[in-house]
Amino acid sequence: MIRFDQVSVRYADAAAPVLRDVDLHIEEGELCLVVGRTGVGKSTLLGAVNGLVPHFTGGTLAGRVTVDGRDTAHHPPRELADVVGVVGQDPAAGFVTDTVEEELAYTMEQLAIPADVMRKRVEETLDLLGLADLRHRPLAGLSGGQQQRVAIGSVLTAHPRVLVLDEPTSALDPTAAEEVLATVTRLVHDLGVTVLLAEHRLERVVQYADRIVHLTGDGGVTSGDPATVFRTADVAPPVVDLGRLAGWDPLPLSVRDARRAARPLRERLAGQPVPPARPERPPTGSGGGPLLSARGVVVRHGQTVAVREANLDLYAGEVTALMGRNGSGKSSLLWALHGAGPRQAGTVRVAPRTEDAPGAAQQAARRGLFGGRRNRGPRGAVALVPQTPADLLHLETVAAELAQADRESGTAAGHARGILDRLAPGIEGATHPRDLSEGRRLALVLAVQLAAAPSVVLLDEPTRGLDYPAKQALTGIVNALAAQGRTVVISTHDVEFAAAAADRVAVMAEGEIVADGPTAQIIVSSPAFAPQPAKILAPLAFLTVDQVKRALAQLAGAR
CATH class of the missing domain: 3.40.50.300 (P-loop containing nucleotide triphosphate hydrolases)
Incomplete structure (x- = not known):
């Protein structure tokens, strides 16, 4: 479905290529997770799939990128819109209409799809993404998770075979992120959509991935099954870090799998003092009083009360x-x-x-x-x-x-x-x-x-x-x-x-x-706010992998 053949991308005045001699083949119906350090070229890789790189970003692309048989060198993004749907890091920035229903129809209008087909696809997408109750709602009044689903829906109505998502959960709370990822996995499993997804909060998405594409930072790319790639990757979620520390094989990718493997570790740590998650700090401040004190703070945006009588002391x-x-x-x-x-009321x-x-x-x-x-x-x-x-x-x-x-x-x-x-x-x-x-x-x-x-x-x-x-x-x-x-x-x-x-x-x-x-x-x-180590090692009171590492070091030193 997506093929990179000896692809290199270099931007003007850059000391080295962002991507170098990339060979990559992504099959139809795969959920492919793109990982790597900040700035290594993940957005460049995603942009090359629909021709944004280099048609709009500039730079030079050597090699060949094809999507569903179309060469992106000869097909700019507008000619790939029916094959590749793209949702950026800020979905609201891409909205061009006022309501949910209008936004879902907009892409089809640009593709000149007949009106009766448009209506049918809008209804299907509203049901697929759980947006039917929001169809007439203003986009500006939606929550972050709802906006993300609308952004995905706005490209799905064109029936693309490939969906490219750049940081889809970065601005979402844990519950909204789960809703969006459930939607994405449904697209993969039920409709056979190929999803290419870049995300830094790997703990949210790694368990759903079929393949990992790891950008190594020197322009190179490696890909493979998640457990194999994360064995040596320079970025990894806490569940993988804990698995590396404990020597689990294969590496668990979900809290459920990690809990099954963690029983010996929990027994080993039982009764061991839990090191502090943060360093101890000497007493500071101005006589023990708060540096900032807020009382009865009220904030309204129009008719909406955003903050109600909030009290907060910061020390x-x-x-x-x-x-x-x-x-x-x-x-x-x-x-x-x-x-x-x-601030309509209260003091700070x-x-x-x-x-x-x-x-x-x-x-x-x-x-x-x-x-x-x-x-x-x-x-x-x-x-x-x-x-x-x-x-x-x-x-x-x-x-x-x-x-x-x-x-x-x-x-x-x-x-x-x-x-x-x-x-x-x-x-x-x-x-x-x-x-x-x-x-x-x-x-x-x-x-x-x-x-x-x-x-x-x-x-x-x-x-x-x-x-x-x-x-x-x-x-x-x-x-x-x-x-x-x-x-x-x-x-x-x-x-x-x-x-x-x-x-x-x-x-x-x-x-x-x-x-x-x-x-x-x-x-x-x-459960929504508990970190992965806490879920894996419960009822033990560990919050971070670093705490586990220090506790194990204390055990080793005591022997």
């Missing part, structure tokens, strides 16, 4: 994960705490800056990774990285953005560059920020915002587009901020990241904070 040296379903009010609360967003008070209250916290703030003279501009007190971080980028090169961040923050030249290299090493300074992948662009914005070492750091879905090593680097940076007396709030659907990074979890539902407490207590109590 120095603490990392808080803000979780909940799509549309529960997390982003609205963050913007209200920052001060740039609307920020403690005096550490420069104005000399002491241990000030001294800590001037040391380490985020040290240096603190900026007295807006980012110096409360910083916010939004869900669309590219909105904060306006200069022509990565180097210019980083230099501007250093100047505004009053830090030494190269300070922001050092933060970026911890998050996503190897980004060329001459690169235009808009040419970066989603993950690398996010890393750049994080570096720009964190350069000022603000007292309160608000991150809205910061792990979108980040691979596992980049998330580990982000966890290290978040811990460094907390250790130096800042408070960090992370709105996230990434339960594995929350388990590793957060001291505390606050859960929102319908605009209210319905649960707030220690991470282990909150996330393990909900």
